[in-house]
Amino acid sequence: MNSTWTLDMVINRALNMEEQSYKLYTGAIEKVEAPEAKAFLKELADWELEHKAKLLAIKDDPQKMKEFSLHMPKVQDLKLVNYLEDVPLTDPSDYEYQKLLIYAGKREQETYEYYDDLAKKFGDSDVGKFFARLAAEELTHKNKIEKEYDQYVLEWG
């Protein structure tokens, strides 16, 4: 799995996922009430936008993968949402903050798994390290969402 067109396909799928996450978070900003919740969602949206920019940059110049994979964030998987039941986002009440956080945490988990899978497929190459970095960042997002969930449930819920 190392021909250019294959990498291109993988990047296109990643771009799609990032776009969907970005839309999820920006759309949700309108639907939550608390300013803290809005700010948190804005932060998440901005991070996905950064991912999109990185992916577009390496699509344009694969050499950039090297610099993007220099620092690998260390992150703990709290596995909080893993055992919670799926929540749909089909009607406005599903955007209730607690449900939204579960949905978002699970979505970050899926994105993490996609990148982690690619990281393993591409192994110890620049491509592999690039996706390992993205995987670690998605796990960071999940970690932040889980901490927010924890705090929300304990303090506001």
Ligand SMILES: [Fe+2]
């Ligand atoms: Fe992302």
Ligand SMILES: [Fe+2]
């Ligand atoms: Fe993310």
